[in-house]
Amino acid sequence: MAGICIDKTKLDDDDVVVCRCKEVTLKEIREWIDRGYDTFDELKRLTGVGMGACQGRGCRDIIMKEIARRTGKSFDEIGTGTFRPPVKPVKLGTLTAANKEDPWEGKVVSH
Amino acid sequence: MAWKNADVVVIGGGVQGCASAYNLAKLGVKKVILIEKNSICSGSTGRCGAGIRAQWGTEMNCRFGLACLDIFENLEEELGMSVGLNQGGYLMVAYKESEFDQLKANIKLQNSLGIRSGVVTREEAYTICPGLSADDALGFTFHQRDGHADPFLTTFAYMEAAKRLGVEFLKFTEVTAIKVEKGRVKTVVTDKGEIDTAVVLNTAGGFFQDVAAMVDLELPIHSENHDIMVTEPVEPGVCPPMLMSFSGNYYLQQRPDGTIVGGCSPIGHPMDSDLRSRFAFLEHMSSVFTKLLPRAKDIRIVRQWAGLYNMSPDCQPILGEAEHVKGFFLSGAYSGHGFMFAPITGKLMAQLITRGNTDMPIHMLHYRRFAEGKLIIEPAVV
Structure with a gap:
């Protein structure tokens, strides 16, 4: 039995979802780059790309390539944006259990 | 020969800078240039807890908080872009x-x-x-009317509205010095070139004291x-x-x-x-x-x-004009409340710069209060 055949010529690039966490399309990314949001961090702040559960693992490269393509800048010039811990999502309960010597414990915070 | 000329140069592309730039242009200032050393919203605004509230313990802050809620509730309509308002209380x-x-x-x-x-x-x-x-x-x-708004969207919404009114935004541009002549602001020196201007507004957030020091103003903040x-x-x-x-x-x-x-x-x-x-x-x-x-x-x-958090001795902001340098205006040291107050302070600073007075009193927030011992004791700060 033949598999499902996708006619790639009919698949518009614009409809491609580049960020699955926040459901952002390539079309949106392109529009914002053209409006001056031409760094990964600015696109992140505006659309949420890179801020979902995957922390940019799925979208960062694609978006950086798109910025490079549209601005004519090299990867070096664009910058990757900031990577933040934790490397993998961690359950609150796991960290709570690990909290043995809490520097905040019993301390009065003056303000 | 200067690289650029401006009526007002705003230093700092956080929410205070963008809200002030927007309000300056709205009040008719022709040439406003905002300078940001990184990208827009890369500093304290974009890192903040995003809360907005009117539950304060001093009359001044209650009035500011209430004025901000009034503005936030209509901000999407005013600026033409969502600000992510969520009034969960x-x-x-x-x-x-x-x-x-x-x-x-x-x-x-x-x-x-x-x-x-x-x-x-x-x-x-x-x-x-x-x-x-x-x-x-x-x-x-x-x-119930307290809650939060999206700091990124709010800042970008102010920026987009300001751009439509002719404000120029220079990102990845760093101010290295401010030239003063005869007790007046003359030129803002950046790593890209010099901008002649008679008015500077310091909204540098976490670097507020560093920009103030450029006109030899030492502030007791950190x-x-x-x-x-x-x-x-x-x-x-x-x-x-x-x-x-x-x-x-x-x-x-x-x-x-x-x-x-x-x-x-x-x-x-x-x-x-x-x-x-x-x-x-x-x-x-x-x-x-x-x-x-x-x-x-x-x-x-x-x-x-x-x-x-840019902290002042009483955890209240510094608003006003420098005493020894005409044209050098300050809006900072918000001590953790810069985002929630931006809608009103951006407006008041624009009023102070363009007409010399404000709709709501801000004289008590001048930095001279520290020397005079007139600190504002607000019991509702975290």
Whole structure:
């Protein structure tokens, strides 16, 4: 039995979802780059790309390539944006259990 | 020959800078240039807890807070872009008698100024925040119009509206010096070139004191590192209001996208500008989360970061014009409340610059109050 055949010529690039966490399309990314949001961090702040559960693992490269393509800048010039811990999502309960010597414990915070 | 000319140069591309630039252009200032050394919203605004509230303990802050809620509620319409407003309320939690007494006194003041806040019972608190466990708390206060807005969207919305009014934004441009001639601002020197201007507005957030020092103004303020973290998105309803406690030292809230954001203050005033992430904070804040929201223990943290609070001696902002340098205006040292106050202070600073007076009094926020010993004692700061 033949598999499902996708006619790639009919698949518009614009409809491609580049960020699955926040459901952002390539079309949106392109529009914002053209409006001056031409760094990964600015696109992140505006659309949420890179801020979902995957922390940019799925979208960062694609978006950086798109910025490079549209601005004519090299990867070096664009910058990757900031990577933040934790490397993998961690359950609150796991960290709570690990909290043995809490520097905040019993301390009065003056303000 | 100068690189550019401007009527007003705004230094700092956070929410204060963008809101001020927008309001300056709206009041008819022809040539406004905003300079940002990084990208727009890369500093304290983009790192903040995003809360907005009118539950304050001084008349001045209650009035500012209320004015901001009025503006925030119409901001999307005014600026033509969503600002992510979410009025889930602020639920204040008191663990000490003295603290609860203070919150009750604050409510009385707030009510007298038209803020419809009030004391709520534990049962009511648990209805407002279904996931909450706070049997050790003594009392709660609540105000429905409080909540949060999206700091990124709010700043970009102000920027986009300002651009439409002709404001020029220079990102990745760093101010290296400010030239003063005969007691007046003359030129802003940047790493890209010089900009001639008679007026500078310092909205540099965590670097406010560094920009002030460029005109030999030494301010008794410092920046300190405050940590914050966010979880993966989960079903709504876990923590609809901003949960906040002064003695408990926390604030946390679920956002419309389902993620829960929370943070706390460091111990004391560490004068710590190091923005690297600290594991100790993750452990501590996880304990705070799971104590307050026990059912959240299996929710995962996806990210932590830190931002600078620019602290003044009384934790109140510095607004006004420098005494010894005409044309050098200050709007900073918000001590952790810069985002929530930006809609009104951006407006008031634009009024001060363009017409020399303001719709609401701000003279008491001039930095001369420190030398005169007229500090503003606000009991409702975290």
